[in-house]
Amino acid sequence: MTTVTSYAPPRGPRLLAGWADTARVADLSAHVGRYGPLPPVDRALIGMVDAAGLRGRGGAWFPTGRKLAAVAAGGRRPIVVANGADGEPASDKDHALLTVAPHLVLDGMVLAATALGAADAILCVHRGDPLAPAVHAAMRQRTGDPVAIRLVELPARYVASEESALVNFLNTGEARPTDTPPRPFERGVRGRPTLVDNVETLANIALIARYGPDWFRAAGTVAAPGTMLATVGGAVTAPGVRELPLGTTVSVALGASGGVSEPVGAVLVGGFGGNWLAMSDAAELPLTPEDLAAVGGSLGVGMLLALPARVCGVAETTRIVRYLAGESAMQCGPCMFGLSSIARDLEMLMFGGRPDVLDRLRHRLGVVRGRGACAHPDGAVRLAASALTVFAADVHTHAMGRPCAGIRVASGIRVPVGGIGLGWR
Amino acid sequence: MRLRLNPIACHAHGLCAELLPELVDLDEWGYPILADGGHVPSALVDQAKAAVAACPTLALRLVKPA
Amino acid sequence: MWYASRATGLVALLLFTASLVIGVLSGGRLAGTRWPRFAVAAVHRNVSLLAVVFLAVHVGTSIIDPFAGIGWLDAILPFGSVYHPLWLGLGAVASDLLVAVVITSLLRPRVNLRLWQWAHWSSYACWPLAVVHGIGVYPTDFRLGWVFALNIACVVVVIVAIGWRVGVSHPDTDARAGRHVTGM
Numbered sequence: 001m002t003t004v005t006s007y008a009p010p011r012g013p014r015l016l017a018g019w020a021d022t023a024r025v026a027d028l029s030a031h032v033g034r035y036g037p038l039p040p041v042d043r044a045l046i047g048m049v050d051a052a053g054l055r056g057r058g059g060a061w062f063p064t065g066r067k068l069a070a071v072a073a074g075g076r077r078p079i080v081v082a083n084g085a086d087g088e089p090a091s092d093k094d095h096a097l098l099t100v101a102p103h104l105v106l107d108g109m110v111l112a113a114t115a116l117g118a119a120d121a122i123l124c125v126h127r128g129d130p131l132a133p134a135v136h137a138a139m140r141q142r143t144g145d146p147v148a149i150r151l152v153e154l155p156a157r158y159v160a161s162e163e164s165a166l167v168n169f170l171n172t173g174e175a176r177p178t179d180t181p182p183r184p185f186e187r188g189v190r191g192r193p194t195l196v197d198n199v200e201t202l203a204n205i206a207l208i209a210r211y212g213p214d215w216f217r218a219a220g221t222v223a224a225p226g227t228m229l230a231t232v233g234g235a236v237t238a239p240g241v242r243e244l245p246l247g248t249t250v251s252v253a254l255g256a257s258g259g260v261s262e263p264v265g266a267v268l269v270g271g272f273g274g275n276w277l278a279m280s281d282a283a284e285l286p287l288t289p290e291d292l293a294a295v296g297g298s299l300g301v302g303m304l305l306a307l308p309a310r311v312c313g314v315a316e317t318t319r320i321v322r323y324l325a326g327e328s329a330m331q332c333g334p335c336m337f338g339l340s341s342i343a344r345d346l347e348m349l350m351f352g353g354r355p356d357v358l359d360r361l362r363h364r365l366g367v368v369r370g371r372g373a374c375a376h377p378d379g380a381v382r383l384a385a386s387a388l389t390v391f392a393a394d395v396h397t398h399a400m401g402r403p404c405a406g407i408r409v410a411s412g413i414r415v416p417v418g419g420i421g422l423g424w425r
Numbered sequence: 426m427r428l429r430l431n432p433i434a435c436h437a438h439g440l441c442a443e444l445l446p447e448l449v450d451l452d453e454w455g456y457p458i459l460a461d462g463g464h465v466p467s468a469l470v471d472q473a474k475a476a477v478a479a480c481p482t483l484a485l486r487l488v489k490p491a
Numbered sequence: 492m493w494y495a496s497r498a499t500g501l502v503a504l505l506l507f508t509a510s511l512v513i514g515v516l517s518g519g520r521l522a523g524t525r526w527p528r529f530a531v532a533a534v535h536r537n538v539s540l541l542a543v544v545f546l547a548v549h550v551g552t553s554i555i556d557p558f559a560g561i562g563w564l565d566a567i568l569p570f571g572s573v574y575h576p577l578w579l580g581l582g583a584v585a586s587d588l589l590v591a592v593v594i595t596s597l598l599r600p601r602v603n604l605r606l607w608q609w610a611h612w613s614s615y616a617c618w619p620l621a622v623v624h625g626i627g628v629y630p631t632d633f634r635l636g637w638v639f640a641l642n643i644a645c646v647v648v649v650i651v652a653i654g655w656r657v658g659v660s661h662p663d664t665d666a667r668a669g670r671h672v673t674g675m
Contacts, residue, residue, distance in 0.1 A: 179431045332432035333456035336666045367452050373432045434604075437663045438520065443527045454662070479529050483604045 007036035009211040014219070014227050015203050016243045019100040025134075028141040031103035038107055038145075039209050045115035046072060049205055052213035053225045057093075058083055058163075058198030059271065059300045061224070061289040064205070067195065070185045072116050074193025080113045080121040080147075081170070081189065084135075084199040085154055085161035088271040089323075089416050091303045093229035094199050096241035098131055101203065102138035106149060108202025111209050112195060113147040120148045122189075123199070124166055126156040155424055158272075158327035159376050163196045165329070174424050176329040177374035198301075200229055220246035224288040228299075232257040234306035234413050235264050244287070251283040253304055265309035266390050270300025272320050272415075273379015275386040276313065296386065305413050312406030313391035314398055317384060318346040319415045324380040326418020335377040338368035342384055349395065352403040358395065362388070426470055427490050428463035428477075432456075434484035441485050445469065445476040457485075464490075492556035497629055499549035501638065504625055506542030508645040510535060511618050512652045519656040536596075543593060546586060578627025585620035588613045622646065 010017040018026040018034055026034065050065025071078045082105065086094040098105060109121040125132060132153065139149055152170065154160045160175035167188040169175035188194025204226055208216050217225040224246040230253055233239040237258030244253055250267060254260055266276045269287075275297035277285065285291055292299045307316060325339035345353075345361040361384070369381045388395055394404060428448065437455035447469060450458045465473045465487070477485045513535040522528045550566045553559065559574035567587060569580030591610040595602050622642065625633075632638045 179433050330666055330669070333435060333437055333454050333663060334432070334452065337454040337456075337662070338452075367458070371432060371456070371458070436667075437661070438528060440528045440532065443529045478600050479532060480600070483600050486600075 007034070007210065009207075009215045010034075013243045014207055015097060015101055015104060015200065015229065016241075025100050026103060028103055028138070031101070031107075035104070035107075035207070036210055038110060041111050041115050041209055043072070043115055043117075045111060045205070045209055048213055049208055052208045052216040053223075054201065054204050054208060054216065055224060055289070056198060057200035057204070057228065057302070058196075059298075061299060064197065064201055067185060067197070068112065068116065071193045071195045074186060076192045078116045078118045078193040078195060079189045080109055080116065080118050081166055081184075081194055081196045082109050082121065082123045082199050082202055083161050083163075083166060083196060084123055084125050086126070087158055087161035088301050088303055089158075090233055090305055090413065091231045091271065091301045093231050093241050093302060094125075095129075095131060097199055097203060097229060098125070098135055102135055103142070104203040104206045105199045106138065106142060106145075107206035107209075108199075108204070109149060110145050110147050111205055112197070112202060116195060118147065118195075120150065122150045122152050122170065124152050124154050124161065124169075126160075127153040128156060129153070155422060157329075157422060157424065158324070158418070159329050159374065160424070162374050162376070164374065166196055167194055176331060176424050177376070179373045221286070221288055223290055228287065228302045230287070230302040230304055232304045232306075234267075234304075234411065235261045235308040236306055237261045246288050247286045249283065250277075250285050250287065250304065253287060254306060260306055263309040264306040265311075266307045266313055268305040268307065268383075268413075269303070270298040271303050271379065272324060273376070273383060274298050274300045274303070275382060276307075276317070276390040277386070278390050298382070307411060307413070308409070310406055311409045311411040312350070312394065312404050313387055314346065314394055314403075315350050315407040316411050316413065316415075317387040317391075318343065318350045321346055321380050321384055323415050323418040324376070324383075326420070328376065328419075329374075329424070332372040332377075334368045334371040338364060338371075339377055339380050342368065342380065346384065346387075349398045350403060350407055352401045353399055354401065355399045358388075358399045426465045426467075426473065427488050428459050428465055428473060429486045429488050430457060430459060430463070431484045431486070434482045436482050436484075438481050440479040440481065441476040444479055445472050448473070449476065492552050493558045496549055496552040496556060497632060499545050499552060500625060500629075501632075501641065503542055503545040503549050504621055504645060505641065506538055506545055507618055507621060508649060510539040510542055511614065512648055513538060514614070515649075515652040515656045519659045520661055539593075539596075543589070546589070550586065575628050578624050581620045582624035582628065585617045585624060588617045588620075592617070618649065 013020045018030060046065060046068045049068060054064040055061040056064055084094045084098050086092060113121045135151055154169055155175050157175060159165055159177055162177050163184055164180055165175050165177045167184045168178050170189045184194040184196050186193060220226045226246060227243050228246050229241055230244050231241050232253055236254055239257055242256050244256065264279050266278050267282050268274060268276055269292060277295060277297060287299060289299045307313060322343045325343045328335045328339055330336045342361060342364055345357050348357045365381045365385050368377050370378060435456060439451055439455055441457055442449040442451045448460050448465065452458055473487055477487050513531065517531050517535055522531060553561050554563050554566060561572050561574055565572035565579060566583055569583040570576050572579045592614050595607045595610040599607060
């Protein structure tokens with residue numbers, strides 16, 4: 001199949017090119033005017049995506065071509081599920097993309113479904129998302145899509161947009177993760193092979209189908225080609241979502257957000273279940289999945305939060321772990337009891353604890369890791385463990401019973417209260 | 426052979442740890458920790474089968490290694 | 492033969508009462524240092540199987556003995572016998588349910604969990620049916636002091652066990668039900 005060449009591929013921003021040029025939301029005609037019409041595709045698209053090296057932007061960075069191939073090999077007619085929920089409270093990229101370029105996402109859904117032979121595609125957002133009417137409007141502008149697209153609203157819970165939770169919600173109405181195997185690509189919605197992909201991943205598929213794998217690889221790195229949508233927040237002058245080539249360093253990413261607004265001690269990368277990194281270690285770190293993994297971290301959903309140096313890292317970690325504990329689906333013992341115990345230990349450290357609390361915390365982190373049905377407890381453990389390393393000196397004085405003054409300084413990072421009042425349906 | 430635990434089905438009854446203490450330890454909340462990734466040496470396969478049958482919620486399974 | 496039928500019936504009732512009580516206590520996670528959970532489970536299984544044996548003899552002798560004219564079909568299909576059709580029929584219903592309990596339990600862990608659970612919960616219906624069946628089919632025995640006392644004792648013991656069971660809870664159950672989780 002040939003790629004569309006009569007519309008020039010974007011240079012610089014790709015997904016946010018329309019927004020960068022016009023500062024306006026792209027309706028269908030603006031979208032087609034910029035990127036061209038939906039290209040005809042068939043199964044060969046899977047090979048193109050594979051050659052392009054696209055990796056999932058939902059947090060796992062799994063090679064999308066391989067996932068597509070696995071779903072295609074499923075035997076039964078597959079189904080496409082697009083995750084646009086922005087499950088991470090501090091991440092806004094799915095919103096940004098669905099707001100300014102919804103048709104790229106919808107194109108991607110249709111193209112993936114066509115290549116897989118799927119008859120329907122479902123786009124998931126959180127219930128009550130103010131974005132929903134605009135997405136509906138974008139869907140209504142489109143006629144002649146060969147695939148039926150549906151918008152589904154999930155309960156606004158942290159784990160509701162986890163892959164198996166999404167599938168569980170679509171099957172049973174309960175947005176809680178399930179035990180795997182089988183994974184959704186083998187047996188998901190209504191027992192069919194299900195492609196669960198982030199909206200950013202699908203939008204990139206819409207561009208690869210038009211401009212080809214070589215163009216896609218012109219940005220980013222060899223192992224992680226393309227661009228990423230990074231949500232930069234915390235102590236920066238101009239927080240928000242920025243499209244950056246993969247491999248951009250943390251300091252350049254912070255610079256693109258107006259630079260730091262005050263001295264920064266550490267950054268949180270990936271998500272609330274990600275890692276703290278000391279600013280000195282992080283500044284020149286390229287933002288790629290492999291570089292983050294090499295320092296024990298995870299690129300996650302491309303979230304970057306700058307923690308002011310005058311804020312206590314232990315206190316901030318306590319707030320976040322409290323939230324994560326409250327957002328447990330309450331299905332697995334190590335998660336339901338482990339996370340709240342870990343949160344309590346951190347609280348005791350935050351207000352000045354004894355050294356045995358620190359030992360107990362370390363022990364519990366080792367015990368809880370890897371023993372839930374999903375990766376939720378692992379994220380909380382990873383965050384807490386990274387805090388013990390990055391804020392080690394501070395942790396030590398706290399454990400000696402001398403909490404720092406920084407526990408009362410607000411970080412400007414919005415950590416919601418977890419688990420109150422909301423259900424799973 | 427390998428033991429696999431479904432953490433959602435496990436309700437901390439603890440019979441597995443009673444019957445198979447060589448391979449199953451309980452955390453402070455009563456939930457099982459499988460030693461060695463759940464690998465079962467051939468000498469313990471019969472005990473492992475007993476532990477699987479004893480689980481009130483059928484949370485423990487014996488599987489062939491992948 | 493008829494005496495055998497009555498005697499084995501009474502013994503079966505005592506054994507089923509014991510089985511039910513042990514099962515209820517096990518469900519409430521009762522265990523001690525000398526009685527780990529798997530030991531309680533094993534006793535429950537053995538008492539139940541013994542009870543089933545006595546039940547089989549009870550049903551067999553009832554059919555073989557010509558006194559009441561009970562046919563083998565009456566043991567399975569309730570309410571069709573000529574002898575105390577209602578009370579006998581209740582016994583047939585109870586033993587029909589029991590067959591499901593026994594088969595699903597013997598097939599563990601290969602049986603679907605939900606199926607096993609529903610079958611096992613029906614034992615809460617089996618047991619009162621068995622008590623009422625015994626009182627209804629043997630009214631003259633029931634007027635004997637010691638038989639009456641045994642029946643009352645069975646009922647009391649079961650009520651106490653269920654009362655205890657309803658009152659206990661485990662942190663896992665509470666946490667899953669959304670009640671306050673104390674993380675210590």
